[in-house]
Structures are given as C-alpha cells and as structure tokens.
Amino acid sequence: MGKTAIIGFGGGGYHAAKALRKADPHAQIDVYTDTADAPANPMLTTYYVAGRIERDTQMPYGAADKIAQELGVRLFSGVRVRHLRAKERVLVLPDGTERSYDDIVLATGSHPLVPPIKGLPEDRKGIYVMRTMADADRLLQRVHEGIGSAVVIGASWVGIKVVEALHAHHVPIVLADMAPRIFPTATMPDVADIIHQRLTDMGVRLKFGAGISEIRQEGDQLVSLYHDGTEETSDIIALCLGLRPTVDIIDPAEFRMGRGICVDLHMRTSVPHIYAVGDCCEAYEMISGQPVVVNLWANAFTQGEIAGRNIAGYPTQFQGNFIHNITHFMGMDFIGLGDNRASGEQIVYRHPKEDWVFYATIDGDVIKCINVLDNHKVSGPAKAVLIRCLTAGGEAIGPAARLALQQSGLPAEIIAKIGGY
Ligand SMILES: Cc1cc2nc3c(=O)[nH]c(=O)nc-3n(C[C@H](O)[C@H](O)[C@H](O)COP(=O)(O)OP(=O)(O)OC[C@H]3O[C@@H](n4cnc5c(N)ncnc54)[C@H](O)[C@@H]3O)c2cc1C
Known part of the structure; x- marks a missing residue:
C-alpha cells in the first residue's frame, strides 16, 4: 500500500484523489489544501459576485468533511505546504514538520498575475x-x-x-x-x-x-x-x-520547467514519482505539438484523473488538449477554438434569421480556428471536428459529429467545407 500526498485541492487535486481511491481502495491519501473550504470551481466565483448563485454553489462536490469521508482521504485543511524536497519526496509543512511519501501530486493551480505597476497601492486598497x-x-x-x-x-x-x-x-x-x-x-x-x-x-x-x-x-x-x-x-x-502557475513550493532547478512544471503524457514530472496536474503544469498541446499550460477546468479534472490512475498502477495517457474558450457572458455565447492567428481560407456563415455566426479558418483540409457566437450547440461537435483534424490529419468527421452539426443549424455546404463531406 503506497502513501500519496496531493498538494492543492481544486479540480485537479480532487479528481486525482477520486481516481486514486477508485483504483486503489487501500492507498493512504493525504490531501493538503491552504483553504478552509472544499474544492471550489474558480469559474463560479463571478456568478457568486453577480448574485446568481449561493456561496456554497462554488464548491461543486460538497463540504470538505463529507468529501474526505467519501474518498477516504486524510484532509489537512488550511495547511499551505511550505516546501517540497523533490528528490526525497518530503513535504515541509508550515510548522517545520516533514512528511515523506511514495508519490506526490502537485495540483497547486495558478494565481492572478499582478505586475509591478507604478503606484500600485501597497495595501491593495481598491x-x-x-x-x-x-x-x-x-x-x-x-x-x-x-x-x-x-x-x-x-x-x-x-x-x-x-x-x-x-x-x-x-x-x-x-x-x-x-x-x-x-x-x-x-x-x-x-x-x-x-x-x-x-x-x-x-x-x-x-x-x-x-x-x-x-x-x-x-x-x-x-x-x-x-x-x-x-x-x-x-x-x-x-x-x-492573466495567470501564473503556482510553483513556489518547488525548487525549479530540480524540475524540467517551462512556463509551468513540464509533464509527460502520464502527468509525470521529470522527478520520479512526482506528478503535476492542472493549471500548475505544462502538458502536451495538440495544435502546437508543444507543452503548454492550459488553464481550463476540464483539463485539470482529466489530468488529475490520469495522475491518480497512474499512481494506482493503471497506465493511462493524456490525449493532449488545446486552448479553447467556450464561455457565456453578458447574454452571449462565445466559442473560440484553435489558433486565431492561423492563415488560410476563411469560411463565414451568418444565420439569416437567428442572430448567430460561424467563422472558420481552414488550411487545406485542416481546420485551424473556429469562432462561433450565440450558438452553443455548435461547441461540442466543433471541438470534436477540430480534435479529429489534429489527431486524424484532416479526415472526414464521423457520422455522430456530422449529425450534431446538422442539428446545430449549420447548413450542409458549411459542414462539407469543414470536413463533413
Ligand atoms: C473567473 C474565472 C473564470 C474561468 N472560466 C473558465 C471557463 O469558462 N472554462 C474553463 O474551463 N475554465 C475556466 N477558468 C479556469 C479554471 O477554473 C481553472 O483552469 C481550474 O480551476 C484549474 O484547476 P486546478 O485544480 O489546477 O487549480 P485550482 O482550482 O486553482 O486549485 C489549486 C488549489 O491549490 C491550492 N494551493 C496552492 N498552493 C498550495 C500549497 N502550497 N499548499 C496547499 N494548497 C495549495 C490553491 O489555493 C488552490 O485551492 C476560470 C477561472 C476563473 C478564475
């Protein structure tokens, strides 16, 4: 039975703990979180400020104690890990206590960038x-x-x-x-x-x-x-x-680093038995083929699951991700997929009656970028189309994605142009 520490209990940390527990009922899992709250979804914070949801709704998995019990983890709430001695896999806690582990998951997320703007009030008032x-x-x-x-x-x-x-x-x-x-x-x-x-x-x-x-x-x-x-x-x-990965507890010289902690497709860092997931890490990005920090909720979730499964001894690989934005704001739905700087043929569709638009850039057979405004039904199949382009080299989309695109209201000639033949 191994001993695992998970540092950070947001989406990435929660799903690492959940997957590990599911795959290994006997593992000892210690979770360190610097807040007193349960895992929260940062994308819900502004809904709370707007008065659209209650405070607790920001915590989609329920109360911290309940989660700890359900997952069978030892939860150290309000404990900000001070330092990780990576090679020894030892955590140093705020009171100087040291604890060693067989495996460690870094799920420390990211924090808002506050550059040194001249005159920025020291007390941050306002x-x-x-x-x-x-x-x-x-x-x-x-x-x-x-x-x-x-x-x-x-x-x-x-x-x-x-x-x-x-x-x-x-x-x-x-x-x-x-x-x-x-x-x-x-x-x-x-x-x-x-x-x-x-x-x-x-x-x-x-x-x-x-x-x-x-x-x-x-x-x-x-x-x-x-x-x-x-x-x-x-x-x-x-x-x-913008955001910066929260990596203050590690010595960057001990890890392969990019903008975040570099991981392979198993979410392993360059230090054996140390994994990193979510906003703090840089993993395979499908469009550039390079490691990139992808600040997305579902990304943290998936990477956490993969780390948990790999620690439990079930080899699982990350497919890769790409930066995309599917967001609802001010009564609008915006979907931005792919690289908006890419050149190629531009495909434009404006629905004649409903107020929605679809734009795509296509280079040969490969879709480089999609923008949709006010038709959220396109987002799922459009993402599937782009992933297929990236993984299958521009082959025609499958029948399910084609049907979903038809149901979204895109006309047949546009679907054909983006690979639906
Ligand atoms: C306003 C807003 C809107 C967003 N909108 C979207 C959206 O529309 N779609 C989307 O996909 N994503 C969105 N995101 C991004 C998404 O929320 C994040 O990508 C995701 O939550 C990252 O999860 P994580 O687990 O990596 O990090 P986090 O959720 O940040 O969790 C990391 C946790 O680790 C803790 N921690 C850090 N260091 C330590 C330490 N030393 N010891 C103990 N604990 C520590 C942190 O306090 C934090 O609780 C949005 C984010 C914000 C803020």
Whole structure:
C-alpha cells in the first residue's frame, strides 16, 4: 500500500484523489489544501459576485468533511505546504514538520498575475483580482459597500466575467486592454467587432490598445494612467491580466520547467514519482505539438484523473488538449477554438434569421480556428471536428459529429467545407 500526498485541492487535486481511491481502495491519501473550504470551481466565483448563485454553489462536490469521508482521504485543511524536497519526496509543512511519501501530486493551480505597476497601492486598497472564493468574498463585500465606477483591466475570460458580475450590480465599467480586441488570443477580428458593439450597447465603455502604466490615488478614488496618454478615474480597479502557475513550493532547478512544471503524457514530472496536474503544469498541446499550460477546468479534472490512475498502477495517457474558450457572458455565447492567428481560407456563415455566426479558418483540409457566437450547440461537435483534424490529419468527421452539426443549424455546404463531406 503506497502513501500519496496531493498538494492543492481544486479540480485537479480532487479528481486525482477520486481516481486514486477508485483504483486503489487501500492507498493512504493525504490531501493538503491552504483553504478552509472544499474544492471550489474558480469559474463560479463571478456568478457568486453577480448574485446568481449561493456561496456554497462554488464548491461543486460538497463540504470538505463529507468529501474526505467519501474518498477516504486524510484532509489537512488550511495547511499551505511550505516546501517540497523533490528528490526525497518530503513535504515541509508550515510548522517545520516533514512528511515523506511514495508519490506526490502537485495540483497547486495558478494565481492572478499582478505586475509591478507604478503606484500600485501597497495595501491593495481598491484593487481586486478574481481567482478564489476569498477574492469573490472581497469583491462582493465592496459591491455591498457601494461601487460608483470600475475599471477592469484585461479583456480576458476572467476580465469579461468580472465585467458581467459588476454590470449585474449596475456599476458603470470601463474595460481596458493593451490588445486591440476582446479575447485577443481567441477571437477573429470580425467576431470581436460584433461583441464590442454589443458590449457598447449594454453601456460598457471599451478602451483597447491601452496598456496600463501607472496608478495614482486621489482621495478615495484611483486614477489609472495608460501608455496612450489617457487616464480613467474609478472607485475600484480589477486586474485581470492573466495567470501564473503556482510553483513556489518547488525548487525549479530540480524540475524540467517551462512556463509551468513540464509533464509527460502520464502527468509525470521529470522527478520520479512526482506528478503535476492542472493549471500548475505544462502538458502536451495538440495544435502546437508543444507543452503548454492550459488553464481550463476540464483539463485539470482529466489530468488529475490520469495522475491518480497512474499512481494506482493503471497506465493511462493524456490525449493532449488545446486552448479553447467556450464561455457565456453578458447574454452571449462565445466559442473560440484553435489558433486565431492561423492563415488560410476563411469560411463565414451568418444565420439569416437567428442572430448567430460561424467563422472558420481552414488550411487545406485542416481546420485551424473556429469562432462561433450565440450558438452553443455548435461547441461540442466543433471541438470534436477540430480534435479529429489534429489527431486524424484532416479526415472526414464521423457520422455522430456530422449529425450534431446538422442539428446545430449549420447548413450542409458549411459542414462539407469543414470536413463533413
Ligand atoms: C473567473 C474565472 C473564470 C474561468 N472560466 C473558465 C471557463 O469558462 N472554462 C474553463 O474551463 N475554465 C475556466 N477558468 C479556469 C479554471 O477554473 C481553472 O483552469 C481550474 O480551476 C484549474 O484547476 P486546478 O485544480 O489546477 O487549480 P485550482 O482550482 O486553482 O486549485 C489549486 C488549489 O491549490 C491550492 N494551493 C496552492 N498552493 C498550495 C500549497 N502550497 N499548499 C496547499 N494548497 C495549495 C490553491 O489555493 C488552490 O485551492 C476560470 C477561472 C476563473 C478564475
């Protein structure tokens, strides 16, 4: 019977524990989590701030004690592992206690990037980020105190969700980004234009091509200054500038590192018996063929399962993933798959009666990028199409995916063009 430590209890850690327990009823599993809460889904934080869900709904698997009992794990809540001596597989806890394990899963996730912006208040008064339930609690408390105006910096998935949450409370918002458009790594320019128009119609002021350079405090307000010489005054600033893998407990020199901890298809790091899953790791990405950090909930979930099974002695491989965005915000559904910088033939379909659009870039037989706005039914089969392109070299899609595409409302000539023949 092996002893496994799982560090971090988000989606990745939870599914590692669950898969390991299922495959090995006798394994000793110790889970370390730096929060007092149960595993939470960070993508639900803004729904809570918006008042659309209760606080506990952010924790999809239920209460921590109940989970610990169901999975038969020893749960060390509120314990932030201080250091991992990788080669010895020894965890160092905050009080200096050391514990050694046969296998270790690093599931420490990622944290919001807060760059050293000139003038950033040291106490972070008026500055908000969004990742954890504590971040959501803090912003909601400020909402209850009253917010007259907000600047959200970063037109990313997180940024737009923060906009949505504040908009639900009728806060006037400026959304700023140094990029020229929303979701700069996913949108095609024409699709971004439609989204911009809709956001503007809803009263969100957009400020693209404007990177923040400085923050100044004026009384209770914050003035944000931009490289283009403009400035904005607001009660709060939400910084949604991207994520960085949380790898502070390891010595990077001991691991093969990229932007995150590099893992192979079994989720093994370069140190024997140490695995990494979810936002803290860099795994095989199907479009580039390179290891990439993919900050997606289902990715963390799948990688956790794979690590758990491999530790239990059931060799299981990761198929790979690619960065994609399927998100609902401000009454819109946006689906962005593949590489929006890819060149090739552009296929465009605008539904004549319903207000949805489909864009794809195709290079020879291979689909490089898909954007869909306001038809969520396309997302599943479109993802299947892209995966098939990536794994089967552009072969025709199967009958199930073709049927699903037909049912989504895409016309036959478009389905044929993207490989449905
Ligand atoms: C606002 C928002 C919107 C999002 N929208 C989407 C979306 O639409 N679709 C999608 O797929 N994904 C979305 N995501 C991303 C998704 O939530 C993450 O990719 C996913 O939750 C990563 O899971 P994880 O287990 O790797 O990390 P996490 O959920 O971050 O879990 C890691 C845990 O480890 C803990 N930890 C870290 N260090 C230690 C330590 N030393 N000791 C003990 N514990 C430690 C952390 O506190 C944390 O609880 C969104 C995220 C946010 C914030």
